[in-house]
Amino acid sequence: MNWHVFTWAVVALLLFAAEALAPGAFMLWLGFAAVAVFAMVLLIPDIPVLAQVAAFIVLSFASIQVYRTWFRGRERGSDQPNLNRRAEALVGRVVPLDQPIVNGRGRVQIADAYWEVTGPDLPAGSAVRITASRGMSLQVEPAG
Structure with a gap:
């Protein structure tokens, strides 16, 4: 097994774990980008490391934009908005x-x-x- 595949799997799991420990929906989307790179490296094992990192960066920006555009504004409002105010x-x-x-x-x-x-x-x-x-x-x- 290619060590790049293992590395991207570990990066994805670490990002998902970070999201679980400190929820905020940011690390989740970076984890999705790492999973996408993991799948790319699994399917095409000869991708250079620099291309993998570049793909991760591009996919991270894209996934965060997906979150900001489609999911961020759709959060359910509180029935008690002044609870801590x-x-x-x-x-x-x-x-x-x-x-x-x-x-x-x-x-x-x-x-x-x-x-x-x-x-x-x-x-x-x-x-x-x-x-x-x-x-x-x-x-x-x-x-x-």
Whole structure:
């Protein structure tokens, strides 16, 4: 057996293993390119090493373009897009002010967390609607 065939089989398996350990769909497509070169070398054993490497590079670029064009945009959207964006998930909620808004800055308590808020000056206890989030600060407006 030609050692080039064995080498491309090992490269393909290593790329697939890397994809399994750190999923992201990138190594998968390089693995497909390595499998294609493996098949070429298996069918035509006298291909020079430089041509094999060049074929791998070209097939890698082609397979990544196939992924980017046909598969990347078709990923299913999440039913909870703000799951790990806690501040953005609060937008639209109405909560009472814990501390008054003075000079555009105040504080609310939501569950067990205190959030800094910005908005028009209002007394403590006023109901405010969260309209946006900027980092760890929430933008509010009067709820009434």
